Amino acid sequence: MLILGIDTATPQVSVAIGGHEGVLASTLSARGRQHAESLTPAIEFTCRMARVEFREIGVVAVDLGPGLFTGLRVGVSAAKAMALALGLPMIGVPSLDLLAFPVRFTPKRIVAVVDARRGELFYAFYRQVPGGIQRLSAHQVGTADDLASELLASGEDNLLVGDGALRYREAFEGLHKVEILDEALAYPSASSLVSLAHAQALREQFVKPWELTPVYLRKPDAEANWTTREQS
Amino acid sequence: MNPSPLAGPGTKVLGIETSCDETAAAVVVDAHHVVSSVVSSQVDLHARFGGVVPEIASRAHVELLAPVVAQAMIEAGVDGDVDAVAATVGPGLIGSLLVGVSAAKTLALVWGVPFVGVNHLEAHLYASFLEEPDLPLPVVVLLVSGGHTLLVLMEAHGRYRLLGGTIDDAAGEAFDKVARFLGLGYPGGPAIDRVATQGDPAAIAFPRAIPDEAYDFSFSGLKTAVINHVRKHPEVVTADVAASFQEAVVDVLVTKTLAAAQQHGASGICLAGGVAANSRLRERVLDTCVQHGLHPFLPSPSMCTDNAAMVAAAGWWRLQSDGPTPLDVGASPNLTLTFHP
Numbered sequence: 194m195l196i197l198g199i200d201t202a203t204p205q206v207s208v209a210i211g212g213h214e215g216v217l218a219s220t221l222s223a224r225g226r227q228h229a230e231s232l233t234p235a236i237e238f239t240c241r242m243a244r245v246e247f248r249e250i251g252v253v254a255v256d257l258g259p260g261l262f263t264g265l266r267v268g269v270s271a272a273k274a275m276a277l278a279l280g281l282p283m284i285g286v287p288s289l290d291l292l293a294f295p296v297r298f299t300p301k302r303i304v305a306v307v308d309a310r311r312g313e314l315f316y317a318f319y320r321q322v323p324g325g326i327q328r329l330s331a332h333q334v335g336t337a338d339d340l341a342s343e344l345l346a347s348g349e350d351n352l353l354v355g356d357g358a359l360r361y362r363e364a365f366e367g368l369h370k371v372e373i374l375d376e377a378l379a380y381p382s383a384s385s386l387v388s389l390a391h392a393q394a395l396r397e398q399f400v401k402p403w404e405l406t407p408v409y410l411r412k413p414d415a416e417a418n419w420t421t422r423e424q425s
Numbered sequence: 426m427n428p429s430p431l432a433g434p435g436t437k438v439l440g441i442e443t444s445c446d447e448t449a450a451a452v453v454v455d456a457h458h459v460v461s462s463v464v465s466s467q468v469d470l471h472a473r474f475g476g477v478v479p480e481i482a483s484r485a486h487v488e489l490l491a492p493v494v495a496q497a498m499i500e501a502g503v504d505g506d507v508d509a510v511a512a513t514v515g516p517g518l519i520g521s522l523l524v525g526v527s528a529a530k531t532l533a534l535v536w537g538v539p540f541v542g543v544n545h546l547e548a549h550l551y552a553s554f555l556e557e558p559d560l561p562l563p564v565v566v567l568l569v570s571g572g573h574t575l576l577v578l579m580e581a582h583g584r585y586r587l588l589g590g591t592i593d594d595a596a597g598e599a600f601d602k603v604a605r606f607l608g609l610g611y612p613g614g615p616a617i618d619r620v621a622t623q624g625d626p627a628a629i630a631f632p633r634a635i636p637d638e639a640y641d642f643s644f645s646g647l648k649t650a651v652i653n654h655v656r657k658h659p660e661v662v663t664a665d666v667a668a669s670f671q672e673a674v675v676d677v678l679v680t681k682t683l684a685a686a687q688q689h690g691a692s693g694i695c696l697a698g699g700v701a702a703n704s705r706l707r708e709r710v711l712d713t714c715v716q717h718g719l720h721p722f723l724p725s726p727s728m729c730t731d732n733a734a735m736v737a738a739a740g741w742w743r744l745q746s747d748g749p750t751p752l753d754v755g756a757s758p759n760l761t762l763t764f765h766p
Contacts, residue, residue: 229523233530233752247535262480263520266487267527273491274528278505278535402491413480419473 194251194394197240197275198386199232201268202260202288203307203356206231208239209383210250212391216384218243228267236271247279252399254390256381257285258408259315259332260307265407273402282399284390287408289332291381292355293319294389296374297326301350306357309334314357315410316340325392334410337361344371354378438744439507439532440737441494443525444517444545445572446470446477447730448489452501453737456551457558461500462734464727465489472611476601483520490528497733505536509749511740514542515760516572522756530752539749541740546762549697550579551739552724552732560722561693565686567678569706570698571597571612576640576682577762578689583746585762588685589640596674597700599644603651603670607663617667618703624664626672626705629654633677640681647673671705679709686719693720702726 195217200207206228209219220239222231240247255272258265276283292305303319303326313336318329337357341364344351353365354374365371393399412420434455442449451462467485471477498504512529515522526542533540550566565588568575574591594602597614604613609620631650634643651670655661686694694714700706707723714721728735 227755229527229530230753230755232527233534236531237534237752262483263523266483266520267523269487270490270524270527271531273487274494274531275535277491277495278532403488403495407484407487409484413478413484415474415478415481 195245195249196252196254196284196387196390196394197236197250198254198383198390199236199268199272200256200291200381200383200386201228201232202256202258202265203380204261204264205380206235207383208232208235209387210239210243210245211384211387216387217245219382219384221382228264232267232271236275250279250281252284252390252394253281254284254286254386255405256288256291256386257405258288259309259410260288262409269405269407273405276402283402283405284393284399285405286386286389286393287332288381289315289317290326290328290389291385292378293326294385295378295382296352296354297321299352301352301372302329302347304340304344304351304353304358306340306353306355308357308360309411312336314340314361316357325389332408332410337364341365341368344368356380436509436741437503437507438509438511438737438741439494439497440543440733440735440740441490441510441512441525441529442548442731442733442736443486443490443521444513444515445521445731446482447732448486448493449731449733450490450494450497451733451737452497452503452507453555453734453741456738456741457555459555459734461497462732463493463497463500464732465493468612475605475611477518479518479520482518483524486521486524490524494528507536507538509533509539509541509740509744510536511541511543511737513545513548513736514754515545515757517545517758519756519758522758526754526756530754534752539744540752541744542750542754543736543739543743544760544762546573546575546760548735548739550577550695551742552697552728552735553695553722555728555734555738556724557722560695561720563689563691564693564695564722565682565689565691566695566697567682567701568697569596569678569700571595571601573698574642575762576685578685578691579695582742587763589638589642589681591642591644592636593643593645594648596642596644596678597698599648599674600700602648606652606655607666609663609667614700614703617671618705620664621668621671621705624662624666624668626668628662628665629669631669631673633673635677640685642677642681644674671703675703675706675709678706679713682710683713683717687717691719693722695722696724697729699730701729
């Protein structure tokens with residue numbers, strides 16, 4: 194079963210195609226803020242490099258976020274359109290899972306951290322398990338100081354990965370038992386997405402295009418302000 | 426690949442529109458035969474905020490677009506066998522536009538058919554051609570909506586001359602602001618239209634602003650005049666205020682549009698945009714055209730407000746004239762009428 198994976202929830206655009214034999218082809222563009230422009234040609238090119246016809250694709254997978262709202266929507270919208278046009282099932286994988294997956298060969302606790310802008314981070318904790326990773330917590334939103342306190346309180350060895358960890362490097366660097374991974378692994382990739390989605394596809398954990406919803410972890414400002422006003 | 430997608434009768438275009446707060450898809454054959462047209466309005470999501478909230482609109486488009494496209498295809502009895510996919514690329518809200526552009530380009534890629542990027546303003550102009558495919562040119566088009574007020578001379582397909590526009594508020598914006606002040610709710614256009622039927626349009630002589638440039642409009646002074654009048658006369662009947670305000674707006678719109686049509690030897694007057702659904706404006710344009718021997722082209726109200734049938738129609742014409750749009754195009758939130766993507 195061939196899986197096409199789309200990841201646009203970060204400043205990067207990445208597309209991969211693969212299945213049980215691993216990733217057959219992938220593309221990555223890191224020029225930023227050109228998601229809608231880059232994605233369609235990237236899908237076309239990736240499939241051509243893999244010598245795969247669109248009708249041979251069996252599943253469309255997409256990075257669900259959290260991440261950059263506008264970029265995220267470009268990928269989710271394209272993925273839904275593709276699933277609709279080809280009558281395919283979909284698999285959505287959270288961006289934080291995608292960050293943690295490639296660094297799983299460690300006994301340390303993995304902390305996936307995405308820059309949420311406005312001085313905040315999206316993060317979650319993971320642990321290696323046979324064949325993959327296990328998320329230990331719900332997705333969280335907080336400041337670098339919030340996360341630093343959580344790391345200190347845990348008393349565990351922590352491995353931080355993601356652009357959020359790098360942006361607020363100074364908040365974590367001096368901490369005891371905390372290691373920060375470098376730029377090479379700072380963003381999720383569509384290749385990880387295809388691998389993780391393949392595991393889910395074997396368990397037939399599919400959703401329909403209209404059931405798939407992005408993970409924003411933040412209300413629109415207008416709604417948040419409205420709620421504050423109602424409560425005051 | 427479908428045979429000769431660029432020409433020939435029976436060309437089926439799937440149109441997609443997500444520029445503001447309407448999620449829409451439609452299948453149109455040869456730019457005039459509307460086979461299906463589905464519009465999912467988000468008006469209820471935005472009503473409590475008194476206007477469109479861009480982030481809420483973008484999120485709703487992501488949820489609604491796949492089911493809306495599916496519905497349009499089911500109603501049209503097509504399953505991917507369209508000849509082109511057209512989508513609005515601008516002007517509009519960037520986050521909303523991108524949802525439609527991204528989906529439309531993907532559909533075109535997967536189906537192996539051309540993608541056509543459509544200018545939302547041009548699409549509004551083509552609403553008239555949906556019902557009158559042989560509409561004789563040149564015509565003067567009055568495009569009035571919540572975001573735009575344009576007076577356009579359409580000389581030929583794809584050839585426009587901008588005669589005038591608003592120097593402050595768009596016509597629809599004036600309706601929204603006055604409706605909010607009068608406590609009539611959102612959106613303001615339909616609310617004022619409804620209440621005005623109970624009022625006297627001659628009750629209050631609101632000013633008719635005539636800016637220096639012959640075909641420009643100004644509505645912010647009128648809005649202020651309404652507010653001042655109601656503050657000074659709190660006992661005034663709301664229906665009379667609504668009717669008199671509406672009459673002042675319609676008066677200026679009709680007077681200038683008629684003058685433009687006469688000066689440029691137009692065959693008729695087209696109405697376009699959400700405000701073109703206003704019953705008083707339609708009535709006055711119809712009367713004026715009959716009086717002066719002009720053809721009135723009044724698209725049905727559902728084709729005046731944002732919809733995807735007009736996008737498919739404009740896409741069909743652009744496909745004939747310019748061919749497909751490259752798949753590396755993005756959204757252009759500030760597109761103007763005379764600049765084509």
